Each structure stands twice: as C-alpha cells, then as structure tokens.
Amino acid sequence: MSFRSFLEDLRADGVLEETHEHVSTEYELAMRATGRGPMLFHNADGHVCCINILGSRELLARALRMDARNLARDLSAVGFDGHVREVDSSQFQENILEPDLMRLPVLRHFRGDGGRYITSGIVVSRLDDRINACVHRLMVLDRNRLAARLVPGRHTHQMYSRAIETGRRLPVAIAIGVDPVVLIAASTRVPENKEFEYASALRGDVVEVVTLENGVPVPHAEIVLEGYLTEKRAPEGPFVDITGTMDIVREEPVIEITRIMMRDDAIYHALLPAGGEHRMLMGVPYEPLIYREASKVVRVRNVLLTEGGCTYFHAVVQIEKQEEEDGLKAIQAAMAAHGSLKHVLVVDTDIDIHDPRELEYAIATRVRGDQDIYMYPNVRGSTLDPRSVDGMTTKVGVDATAKLDRLWKFRRVVRPW
Incomplete structure (x- = not known):
C-alpha cells in the first residue's frame, strides 16, 4: 500500500x-x-x-x-x-x-x-x-x-x-x-x-x-x-x-x-x-520485542503498552502461568527488552488487557504489596521521563497473577461490567 x-x-x-x-x-x-x-x-x-x-x-x-x-x-x-x-x-x-x-x-x-x-x-x-x-x-x-x-x-x-x-x-x-x-x-x-x-x-x-x-x-x-x-x-x-x-x-x-x-x-x-x-x-514497535523476550522464559499470550503510560512507559504482559515465579520472570524480561519501561504489570489470561477496569481489578484482587511488587531503584530509564534524573529512575514490576495453589479463590463467577 x-x-x-x-x-x-x-x-x-x-x-x-x-x-x-x-x-x-x-x-x-x-x-x-x-x-x-x-x-x-x-x-x-x-x-x-x-x-x-x-x-x-x-x-x-x-x-x-x-x-x-x-x-x-x-x-x-x-x-x-x-x-x-x-x-x-x-x-x-x-x-x-x-x-x-x-x-x-x-x-x-x-x-x-x-x-x-x-x-x-x-x-x-x-x-x-x-x-x-x-x-x-x-x-x-x-x-x-x-x-x-x-x-x-x-x-x-x-x-x-x-x-x-x-x-x-x-x-x-x-x-x-x-x-x-x-x-x-x-x-x-x-x-x-x-x-x-x-x-x-x-x-x-x-x-x-x-x-x-x-x-x-x-x-x-x-x-x-x-x-x-x-x-x-x-x-x-x-x-x-x-x-x-x-x-x-x-x-x-x-x-x-x-x-x-x-x-x-x-x-x-x-x-x-x-x-x-x-x-x-514510538511505542507499539516495542511490543513484539517484549513479546519475544518474555516468550523465552514464560508462556506469553499478549503484550500491551498502555495509552495512559504514553504508549511507552507502562507495559502489560499477559501470561499463561505455569509456575509461581513466572510473573517475576515476565517482569524482568519485559524490562530487558525495552529499557525505557518504568512500570510492568503481569496478568492472567482471564484479564482483558485492553480494558483499564480489568487491569485495576487484577491489581485489586491478586496483588499483595509486600510479596508481589518488585522495585529496582537507581537504574537507567528514559530521559523523557520527567521524574528521572539524567535518565536514572526507579522501576516497578507488579505481579497481578493468581496464586496457583489456590486458584479457586481467584476464579470469577460474575463480571459486573
């Protein structure tokens, strides 16, 4: 064309x-x-x-x-x-x-x-x-x-x-x-x-x-x-x-x-x-890079750089979770694939990654702050981030996936929206 x-x-x-x-x-x-x-x-x-x-x-x-x-x-x-x-x-x-x-x-x-x-x-x-x-x-x-x-x-x-x-x-x-x-x-x-x-x-x-x-x-x-x-x-x-x-x-x-x-x-x-x-x-071409890199360590279903994150700083990685460590593996792989990422959210396959309400739901019901949030302080990010100092920042990964040993607690019967 x-x-x-x-x-x-x-x-x-x-x-x-x-x-x-x-x-x-x-x-x-x-x-x-x-x-x-x-x-x-x-x-x-x-x-x-x-x-x-x-x-x-x-x-x-x-x-x-x-x-x-x-x-x-x-x-x-x-x-x-x-x-x-x-x-x-x-x-x-x-x-x-x-x-x-x-x-x-x-x-x-x-x-x-x-x-x-x-x-x-x-x-x-x-x-x-x-x-x-x-x-x-x-x-x-x-x-x-x-x-x-x-x-x-x-x-x-x-x-x-x-x-x-x-x-x-x-x-x-x-x-x-x-x-x-x-x-x-x-x-x-x-x-x-x-x-x-x-x-x-x-x-x-x-x-x-x-x-x-x-x-x-x-x-x-x-x-x-x-x-x-x-x-x-x-x-x-x-x-x-x-x-x-x-x-x-x-x-x-x-x-x-x-x-x-x-x-x-x-x-x-x-x-x-x-x-x-x-x-x-500027942003969407990074999605296949994240998809490929994360697929080396976990089963990836989809990747999205969100509009609220300027289609550049925030990535959502949807995975088919096999092991409890898969969420962390996906976070680290995404950050390795796109060095300017600031925040990474990992979710399960039942979460619609194109719906911000679904993403918030995953955080509300599947994240425990002291166990599922990973912080990487004083690392290289992007000079385009106004909060960075000479490109140095703190990156955060959030594992919003269900726990494999008690999946029954996370299975949704009704989706109100």
Whole structure:
C-alpha cells in the first residue's frame, strides 16, 4: 500500500476528515488536529498536509493488515528477510529544486517550541556499506539547514560519529510521505541495515528504492531532502516529546540540505508531537520485542503498552502461568527488552488487557504489596521521563497473577461490567 492509496482507503471509508479552508502552519494546524482522527488540510498556507493518519492502534493495524488487539503477537512473527529492489526513478523526482525549506509547510506545533519541526521524515543515512533508516525530529534552522536530534548509541549516531572521526560528512536523505508500512518499519528496532527488508516482510511485497546523487537509497515518497550530516552543531529544542512535556535544549548535529525533490502535487505528512501517531510509532514497535523476550522464559499470550503510560512507559504482559515465579520472570524480561519501561504489570489470561477496569481489578484482587511488587531503584530509564534524573529512575514490576495453589479463590463467577 502506498502513502496515497492509504489516504484513499481512509477517505473511502469516511475516516478521513478534510477541509479546504485556509489553515496556518503556525500553531493553528496542530491545535485543530489535537485529539482528532486522520485529517487532510488542502490549504495549509497554500500546501496540502495530512496528519494523524496512524493515530490509533486501529489505524496502525489497518496499515499493517493485522488484528489491532493482537499486534504484539502478529508483529513478533514477522522476520527481517524481505526483498528490496533498486529502481531508476520515482515520482518525487518530478521537481528537483535548490534547497529552500521554506517551500514546505513545516509546522510550528506549540508555543515554546524551539522552531518549526519536521516530525515524520525517515532519515536514511549511508556510511560505506552501512545503511540505516529511522525517524528523527528535525528542527528547521534556516532555508537549507536542520538540527537533528540524534540519540547517542543508536545506529545513526554511531554512523555519524564514525564519519566525523574519519573526516567525512555523513550522506543522508529525508523521506516525507512514505508508505505507512515503511514508516512503521523505520520506527522499529531491527538488525542493522534491515529496515527496508523488514518493511518488505511486513507488507508482503518488494520495497523499491532510488539511489540519490549522494549515494543514499530512499523509498518512494512525496518529498525527499538530500544532504549531509556535518560536524557543525546548533541548539535543538525545546520540543514537546511523547509525554506532552517539554524536552530540553541540546547541541545537536546540523544537516545541510543540498537538494529538495517533490511530486508536482506533493502531500506533506505532519506528525503531532505527543499525539496518537507519535505514540503509536514510538511505542507499539516495542511490543513484539517484549513479546519475544518474555516468550523465552514464560508462556506469553499478549503484550500491551498502555495509552495512559504514553504508549511507552507502562507495559502489560499477559501470561499463561505455569509456575509461581513466572510473573517475576515476565517482569524482568519485559524490562530487558525495552529499557525505557518504568512500570510492568503481569496478568492472567482471564484479564482483558485492553480494558483499564480489568487491569485495576487484577491489581485489586491478586496483588499483595509486600510479596508481589518488585522495585529496582537507581537504574537507567528514559530521559523523557520527567521524574528521572539524567535518565536514572526507579522501576516497578507488579505481579497481578493468581496464586496457583489456590486458584479457586481467584476464579470469577460474575463480571459486573
């Protein structure tokens, strides 16, 4: 499914809200999109812009053609052995322009933002034979420069550091408006060089790429920016991150754009910070990682990163309990799979993990605080957690499973809701 065919699919089902009235890209569009479903603005300061197209679990599952209630299980079964084919051209090459980021309807989302931000662009980088594709937030500095937030230790940062150490710039391309499945794949932790292969495996079809002048392969897109990550740095931020709170200002690498390419009638894809689309793409790809890791030690039925936990910090692991220690094993495995987790709840198969009342019921009836709650103080968590100090926090695991030696006490006869 292409980017445009996905939008057409949403339109055909009446899911896509459209407006032709003028909307400003300075705060107004983000304000109007907050709390809404998929939207297509035909006049965002003279441009066409869509937002929230993957803003719920159901929309994400729609793009993947999977069951929304079992994404962790279904995604965990997909390998990284798809096929990528290089082609000579793409529709994004219909217009090849001098670098001028003011041509794009890049949004300023919230008051207090450090600037306008590209939020849905896949940054593809290449260093010799290493190719990486992932999503980075990109703050517009001027007509041809962006400040890129690179998390230390991640693949792009590793490649960038190596390039600078050897006196080179890192060639990059930024693809905006791609097949949603490719965007999901680029948002997922996969083996090195495997993002496009994973996208192919997810969609069950070949992923096509075009190699740019700087040697970087990019998938079909509405808009592509070509350039280089340089040794120069600039202040990046503040930025509203997944928690809905402001992230700090950092000195980050500068991307110098050398060319802009776009379709004649390009549709710009914006992604609302801390909105549903942000949380789906950043959080849900961790669910299959937790599922796989926990399945090594217990029988896992399902995994969910909850909306109240920003679809990032809180995991629920549903297990078929075989031994009394299974709850603790699942807690430890989940934390190992997703290092930013703060709280893990383990429940039995009779608990509907998609119903917050059921989760609270499990805690109310199956948890004894002095025996079933495990605390891990002063451990590495996430700098996105406002309660952490330099990323250090206390993690908590809660075993809300029934005791095997007295199951009769926990068997429900009536479910009042």
